[in-house]
Amino acid sequence: MADEAGLRAYCCFVCRNYVAEHDDIVSKSFQAQTGRAYLFSHAVNIVTGPKENRNLLTGLHTVADVFCSDCGEALGWKYIKAYESSQKYKEGKVVLEKFKIVKDGDFC
Template sequence: MGFRYTEYLDGQVYRCKKCGQHLTTHDDLMSKSFKGAMGTAYLFKKVVNIQEHEVVEKEMTTGKHLVCDITCGECTTTLGWKYIKAFEKQEKYKEDKYILEKYFMTAPRLSQQRFV
């Protein structure tokens, strides 16, 4: 499998549901109000241990974007996509950010959550 560098994250870590690979943390979460092919999707500032694929142009409800699919660097599950470029001014904040579909992730157990 070559010399792949695996990054391990600290804190509240979102992991690949299939293989458990570390992907990102709660600190990098920007928004939970996105939609992916499998339903709810989250926007993250930074995601590690993934592979980026070919950049394609996509017409979305929020305008034209250049995006690329992202897959898990370990098990190659398609996790979501990365925004490379947004053509609408108000969508620029998404550039270089990542969408991960909730369905493909294991969410961290948030320490502040209490069940009584």
């Protein structure tokens, strides 16, 4: 959460619902169908959809789409299971598409 120092937050681009903190970014080098995406260690105020297997650029994963808990906008996906050992670090983490989130130091 933000404090007097004004931590940078990310919010849903539609309704400005707070979803993640900048300090929780694990990687900025992820790719979604629509462009760049960020891997976060966790996110808040999201709803997780049903699990499904998807062949992504890095192989087969079990993922679940994630949606804003306020407006229902699709924001990205959560890695549930990675089948290749080199990809296990993604399990439990959330990818948010860059164009679906806005950055603000005052919780949007």
